Amino acid sequence: MTLPFRDVNVHVSPDSYTFTSPSSPNAPALILDRPTGDVRLSDGPPPAHKRVSRVSSIAGILGIISLRLDKYAIAITKAQPMGRLRGHMVYKVIATDFLPMRERQIHDPDEDQFLSLLKTWILPGPMYFSYSIDLTNSFQRQAAMDNSTPLWMRADDRFFWNRFVQSDLIDYRRNGGRSHQGPQPGADPYILPVIFGTLEIRPTTLKGTPLTLALITRKSRFRAGTRYFTRGIDEEGHASNYNETEQIVILNDSNSRMGGFAGTGDMQSGKLGGSDGREMQIMSYVQTRGSVPVYWAEINALKYTPKLQVRGIETAMPAAKKHFDEQIRIYGDNYLVNLVNQNGREKRIKEAYEQMVEMLQTSSVEKTKGDMITDEKFHIIEPSSSKQEYDRLHYIYFDFHHETKGLQLHRAMLLVEQLHDALIAQQYFRGVEMPANGGLEARNLQTSVVRTNCMDSLDRTNVVQSMLARWTLDRIFVDLGLLQRGETFATADTAFEFLFRNVWADNADTVSRAYAGTGAMKTDMTRLAKRTKAGMFGDGKIAVTRYYLNNFRDGPRQDAYDLFLGAYHPATAAVGPSLVLAARRPILIQSIPYVLAFSVFLVLMALFTPRLPDASVLKPRLFILFWLVVAGWCLNFILGNGMLYVNWPKLNPRPWATEGYQDAISNVRKDKLLGPLVARHERGLSTARYLNAEEGKKRIE
Known part of the structure; x- marks a missing residue:
């Protein structure tokens, strides 16, 4: 070995x-x-x-x-x-x-x-x-x-x-x-393989029984990126923000073994046999998350709610088939839990996902269940018969936001109840360590997977995944005889319950930082098992931070992903002598935020600078009024042409960014004040450069 x-x-x-x-x-x-x-x-x-x-x-x-x-x-x-x-x-x-x-x-x-x-x-x-x-x-x-x-x-x-x-x-x-x-x-x-994501290993006890609780989230290297610059799936069927999360319980694990060095036998493996003679048991439960597998995007333009763009479902069918081919081959049946809102802008994503599943299945049967809180609590799409591969897809819609509003977290358990039979049939993996060859002997297999998503596949998704993990962990402990039937670890061992909550909340923060740049929202649900006003206030601060990061900082972060993961090859990309990462906007447009900041500074100086008692009042007021008008005009221009001020990825320009930029520049050229100046002095964005970059990228691939 x-x-x-x-x-x-x-x-x-x-x-x-x-x-x-x-x-x-x-x-x-x-x-x-x-x-x-x-x-x-x-x-x-x-x-x-x-x-x-x-x-x-x-x-x-x-x-x-x-x-x-x-x-x-x-x-x-x-x-x-x-x-x-x-x-x-x-x-x-x-x-x-x-x-x-x-x-x-x-x-x-x-x-x-x-x-x-x-x-x-x-x-x-x-x-x-x-x-x-x-x-x-x-x-x-x-x-x-x-x-x-x-x-x-x-x-x-x-x-x-x-x-x-x-x-x-x-x-x-x-x-x-x-x-x-x-x-x-x-x-x-x-050659040393490395994973990116969450890895927590916590030796602990449950009701006095020693065990190890571990949580591993593996982030896919395919279509990795940032929140608004990487949505949906690509032509190869890779979903953005795709993560596999594995919850692990190990019994009779010896954490006192010393690690060896490279060489032969046990010393190279860094693994020595246990001395107590009891067999080591490993139980694990796997879930996945990923963006809705259709072609869609959210286009930043400095608005808090970006413009949503969904392409035709038929065009995404080949990519969706590749995605689910892989999912079914690796995991078996897929239970697709969709948590987006059923109203407002997210409704289009919900409908696109459901149309995709219906087109994949041989013939589908839909069931809708509502109640007094929401028109549609569950929307289930199941195949009428199992005739082909995609009939192993089972779609379950749950309106998480509406069901849990008003701090009613307990209503999220309705989804677990809805999935009860599927979770029973799904099982979990149980293996026993084989000291003779260092391998694992499987005693029980997990036969399916729950694939969860919301719009970002972050906050709502993590709450639901932690609930499914909790339900399965209770089942494992009952099967092992550590809990009585009907008993839960939440009531049986408060210390273990505290550990479990914080491990899953830490996982939420890690996955969220990689995609959105901040910790996760709704972690009070995971850490405290309830929705709190303090948690809602914290979510508000996270929302403001995300707005700033997603508009002004995520471009370079997306470039870094593309560089490290090979989506962009600087050594072979021929884009001319000009600097690849230089700003391409006209100098005049780049200067407007600075004029805004200078105007605000002068207004504040005029307001708070002491004046002599006999000093004229009219001139300072005219001064303040003038710079207020300048600041108002600058702010209106920036918000009205937000596409020009988003920090876009520069190595692999997004098609909608290039199109939006050209439209915005065209509008600026029509502006009575700035139009002639921009047309005369524009360094501009070279459309030819972007086309060359895309052409070079295709040649590399």
């Missing part, structure tokens, strides 16, 4: 970076030649470098990325132990470092900004890894795998977060290089 090295030294010299493992002196060294960045393995023991400038100890290689001028190895320089799963230590990436292939004498503005994007938005993110256990796969999928294959080969491609930046190493492993042709298994220990 080949596992990643858990101790890696990097030897820095003018002509190469050489990576070695001190605990495996006979293993070949991985060498990155400078300045080309070519990958190769040393023949036999690593060569002795006469000109090594320094030797550093690192936790692993996150990957290799090519930017505009240079190629960089990204080293994990600091990792924090987070706890053990099945006795395997799990780590969080704390610090990273870029190792450039060239010693740059000249700083390129784009290159510096690319590095800044990665350092600011991606590398500080919640990334986790293990040298000896596969974090990308659920325990049920792990039980069906061959543990003799290298760890990176077992990784789930959806959640292998650093897969793109590992491409150079993986390509060399599979095909070799100039000096070594063919597969290179010696590179396996240097």
Whole structure:
């Protein structure tokens, strides 16, 4: 069994970076030649470098990325132990470092900004890894795998977060290089899979019984991005903000095992056998979340409620089929829980989702259940008979906002009751550790999955997922004999209940920060099991913060995702000599917010500056009135042309952003005051540049 090295030294010299493992002196060294960045393995023991400038100890290689001028190895320089799963230590990436292939004498503005994007938005993110256990796969999928294959080969491609930046190493492993042709298994220990999301491991007790509660949320690397710039699905069927969440309970887990080093046998795995002889049991329950799988977008224009755009359902059918093909193949039956509002702007998304499901199923039967609070409490779409693959889709609509308004959280349990029979049939995974081969023997399998969504698949979604996880966890504890039938852990053990709530609330915040830039709303429902006025006030502050971030900060964050995950290739994107990340608006339009700020400053100065008793009153009033008019005009212009002031992604421009920009510029040219000036001095947005960028992106793909 080949596992990643858990101790890696990097030897820095003018002509190469050489990576070695001190605990495996006979293993070949991985060498990155400078300045080309070519990958190769040393023949036999690593060569002795006469000109090594320094030797550093690192936790692993996150990957290799090519930017505009240079190629960089990204080293994990600091990792924090987070706890053990099945006795395997799990780590969080704390610090990273870029190792450039060239010693740059000249700083390129784009290159510096690319590095800044990665350092600011991606590398500080919640990334986790293990040298000896596969974090990308659920325990049920792990039980069906061959543990003799290298760890990176077992990784789930959806959640292998650093897969793109590992491409150079993986390509060399599979095909070799100039000096070594063919597969290179010696590179396996240097390829370290990393996940992005939530990982909480909490050793605890339930009514005096020791156990480990763990929660893992894996964010998909496909169609990853920010809230308003990444919605719906793409042509390959990848849903935005797609996450798999696995709740894990481990009995008889030994958390006192010491971790070994890379080498052979138990020391390389970092896993030693327990001494008490009791078999280790692992129970896990998996849920998924993701954006509504149709083509839709919300278009920022500085309005609090963006414009909603939904394309035809027929055009999205091939993509939706790819999405659900994968979902059914991996998880079995899918229970699609839709939590968007049934009225207002969200109604279009609800109807689009339902039309999609009806078109996928052979023939559907709809049932609607209402009550005095809402016209439609549940809307269920089920296949009339099971004739084809998509008849394994079961759609359940629940109007979460209307049902729980007025702080009535208990009404959300109506959804759990509606899903009761499905949850009973769904089961959960139960496996037993097999010490002989280090694998898992499956004793019970989860046969379906609940896929939950709201508009963002964040706040409402997390509340519902935590409720389903709670219901299943009670069932697991009853099956294990830790609880009596009809008993719940909420009443049986208040300390465990407190732990459970906070683990799920922390998960909500982590997923929300990755997508929306803030912590989650409605976490009082999860932490306190009730809706509070303080929680509603906190949600108001989050809403204001999201408005600011989604309009003015998410463009660079989206660019960072696209850069790290390979949606944009700066080394091969031919967009001309102009700076890729430079602002393209006319200088006059860029200056208006500054004029607004200056006007407000002058008005405040005039209002609060002391005046002499005999000073004239008329002139200050005219001064204040003039600058108030200027400020009012600037504010009206900014709000009326909001498309010009949203901080859009620049590496992969959104089609609606380009179209909206051109429309806004056309309107400005018609303005009696600014029109002639803009037309005369406009640097403008180069439509040709955007078309070239899109064309280059297609060629790369």
